[in-house]
Structure formats: structure tokens, C-alpha cells
Amino acid sequence: MSFKHRSIIDTIPSYKQGKPAPKVEGQRSFKISSNESAFDPLPSVVKAIEGHALPHLNRYPDMRGWAVVERLAEEIGVKPENIVLGCGSTEVITQLVQLVAGPGDEVVYPWRSFEAYPIIVAGAGATSVQVPNLPDGSHDIDGLINAVNEKTRLVIVNNPNNPTSTSVAAADAHRLIEAVPSDVLVLFDEAYFQFNTDADTSVAMDLFREFPNVVVAHTFSKAYGLAGLRIGYGIAPEDVIDGMRKVALPFGVTDVAQTAALASLNAYDELTDRVKSIISERNRVVAALKDQGWEFPEPYANFFWLPLGEKTDEAAAQFLAAGLSTRVFSGEGIRISIGEVEANDLVIDVCAKLKAAGF
Numbered sequence: 448m449s450f451k452h453r454s455i456i457d458t459i460p461s462y463k464q465g466k467p468a469p470k471v472e473g474q475r476s477f478k479i480s481s482n483e484s485a486f487d488p489l490p491s492v493v494k495a496i497e498g499h500a501l502p503h504l505n506r507y508p509d510m511r512g513w514a515v516v517e518r519l520a521e522e523i524g525v526k527p528e529n530i531v532l533g534c535g536s537t538e539v540i541t542q543l544v545q546l547v548a549g550p551g552d553e554v555v556y557p558w559r560s561f562e563a564y565p566i567i568v569a570g571a572g573a574t575s576v577q578v579p580n581l582p583d584g585s586h587d588i589d590g591l592i593n594a595v596n597e598k599t600r601l602v603i604v605n606n607p608n609n610p611t612s613t614s615v616a617a618a619d620a621h622r623l624i625e626a627v628p629s630d631v632l633v634l635f636d637e638a639y640f641q642f643n644t645d646a647d648t649s650v651a652m653d654l655f656r657e658f659p660n661v662v663v664a665h666t667f668s669k670a671y672g673l674a675g676l677r678i679g680y681g682i683a684p685e686d687v688i689d690g691m692r693k694v695a696l697p698f699g700v701t702d703v704a705q706t707a708a709l710a711s712l713n714a715y716d717e718l719t720d721r722v723k724s725i726i727s728e729r730n731r732v733v734a735a736l737k738d739q740g741w742e743f744p745e746p747y748a749n750f751f752w753l754p755l756g757e758k759t760d761e762a763a764a765q766f767l768a769a770g771l772s773t774r775v776f777s778g779e780g781i782r783i784s785i786g787e788v789e790a791n792d793l794v795i796d797v798c799a800k801l802k803a804a805g806f
């Protein structure tokens with residue numbers, strides 16, 4: 448049907464969700480395509496939801512998520528007025544883009560990076576300026592700096608970067624912020640920061656304390672394992688938070704999500720142990736693949752990137768046949784999440800077979 452609509456929407460690529468685990472006869476299969484936590488939800492989180500959220504499903508949630516906001520503010524060492532919640536950090540990023548950029552404005556970000564960026568920017572009617580990553584998958588800081596002009600309303604840094612899992616060094620982040628006019632915001636999307644073991648990494652909260660124009664996006668989806676509940680948060684100067692709240696989806700963050708987030712903050716030690724075990728599994732997989740002769744960027748998130756170029760689809764088919772759904776970027780490479788130990792073992796096996804087959 449032909450209907451009147453904003454033509455910019457026709458330019459938006461559809462978001463491709465990671466595929467579910469494939470069905471392979473007589474074998475367990477795994478979904479390692481969405482950088483989720485492979486751990487079951489924490490019993491204390493499930494209990495909190497049952498006790499505190501399920502009985503109130505007939506009520507709207509606290510729109511500001513005040514209990515979570517105050518708790519985060521205390522832990523992070525900022526004012527509650529510096530924090531906004533969103534339905535995942537995806538919504539937080541959307542709020543920010545909606546606030547600062549519209550038709551004629553530009554949003555500069557590295558590419559490849561999080562696939563929601565182009566969708567969010569086009570949705571706001573603004574223009575994406577994508578700066579290709581360096582050959583090693585890391586941000587091209589000079590390229591990002593050079594892309595900034597008088598139309599720029601936002602620069603996005605993704606640390607560690609999805610899908611290449613590379614880290615952004617503190618010195619590079621400084622250089623970038625210093626080159627951006629102080630009235631242009633710089634967003635540090637740190638969805639995976641808990642997994643970042645890079646000794647030189649930039650820490651967005653340090654930058655937030657040093658520069659007036661830094662915004663930080665964090666999420667409960669990854670290290671906290673709450674991807675299904677959709678809750679994330681932004682940290683920004685008060686007036687930026689005020690603006691973001693104006694465009695936030697009203698009542699978007701459910702009471703179930705808020706309750707689970709609070710319970711997760713109470714389970715910090717258990718969650719930190721889980722993060723450590725994911726990092727140790729990552730190190731095990733990386734060591735095995737390097738032994739096999741693979742070359743790929745050192746990963747700093749809960750996933751790694753195999754740059755397979757032309758051979759990407761062929762390799763992806765082998766992962767699928769082995770019961771593994773990965774995130775495939777045809778012609779570029781495959782992003783593989785660190786999953787259950789058994790899934791990681793299968794990844795190592797498939798990679799060995801691919802190497803033996805000349806990949």
C-alpha cells in the first residue's frame with residue numbers, strides 16, 4: 448500500500464536480531480549470537496520479582512525509576528539528577544539522539560559498531576557519519592576527529608566496540624574529547640565495560656568527571672544478565688538528563704525491570720564472579736584459537752570477532768551445522784559470544800576444523 452510517510456524511514460536498515468540456537472539432530476545447540484549472559488537468572492533476582500513486582504502488575508511503574516536511580520547515584524558517586532533510565536541502553540541512546548539531533552544535523556560514530564546507531568539516527572531524522580574502523584577493528588580516532596564539523600551534534604564512542612570487541616585507550620578518548628567543541632556531546636556507550644580488562648582503557652565515568660560534555664550509557668543486559676527485561680541507564684549533566692527525560696518513552700521501564708535491577712545491584716559479588724568466569728572462558732577460547740593460528744583483535748567484551756572476509760558465510764554454515772548460531776556479517780566476519788563452557792568447546796572445535804580446511 449502506498450501511504451504518506453517520512454522517506455528517511457525507507458533508508459533505515461532493519462535491525463537483525465541474533466538468530467536462535469539451530470536445531471541439530473541428536474545434539475545440544477547454543478545461541479551465541481547476541482552477547483547475552485549464558486547464566487540463568489540469579490535466584491535472588493527471581494525472588495525479588497515474584498515478591499515485589501508481580502503483585503503490582505495492575506499498576507504503572509514509577510516513571511522515573513527513583514529507587515534504582517538513587518541507588519545508582521549513590522554507587523557511582525553522582526547526583527540522582529545525573530541519571531536517567533531507559534528500556535535498555537538502546538532507549539537511553541535513542542533519548543540522547545532525539546534530544547540533540549534532527550534533520551540537517553550529523554551524528555558521528557565508528558563503523559562497524561552497534562547496529563542500532565544508524566537506526567536511531569535515521570529515526571530522529573538526522574544524518575549518520577560513519578567512520579570506518581582501522582584494519583585491526585579499533586576506532587579510528589583521527590578519522591572521528593576529522594569527521595566533526597559545524598553540523599555535528601553528537602559523537603559516539605563504543606568501548607568495547609560491538610562487534611570487534613576492541614578497547615579504546617584513555618589517551619585516545621582524551622584526544623577525541625579535546626578535539627570536539629565543548630557544546631557537542633560525546634557519548635561513551637559502555638554496554639560491556641565490566642568485561643574490559645585492558646589496562647589502558649578509557650573509563651567513561653572518569654571522563655564524565657573531567658569534561659562537561661560527556662554522556663555515559665550503561666546497561667543491565669550484559670554483565671547483569673537482564674537482557675530480557677530491558678533496563679539501562681544514562682549518566683549525563685543535569686540539563687542533558689532533563690532533556691532526555693522529556694523524550695523518554697513514558698513508563699517504558701517496567702516495575703519488573705526496576706525490581707530486578709535493584710536486586711542485581713544487591714548481588715554485586717555474585718555477578719562479579721560471573722563476569723570473572725566469562726572473562727576466564729574468553730581467555731581460554733582466545734588462547735586455543737591463537738594456538739590454532741587464528742589472528743583476530745584482542746577481545747575485551749563477552750564476545751570476539753573473527754574477520755573472515757569473503758569466507759564468512761562458508762564459515763558461518765559450519766558453526767550452524769555444529770549447533771551454534773553466531774552473528775554473521777556477510778563479507779566481513781563473524782561475532783561470537785562467549786557462552787556456556789560446552790558452547791565454547793564447540794567453537795574451539797569448529798575453528799580447528801576451519802583452520803584445517805585452510806581458513
Ligand SMILES: Cc1ncc(COP(=O)(O)O)c(C=O)c1O
Nearest residue numbers: 535536537561609638666668679
Ligand atoms: C554496544 C552496545 N550498546 C548498547 C546495547 C544495548 O543493549 P540494551 O538495550 O540491551 O541495554 C548493545 C546491545 O547489544 C550493544 O552491543
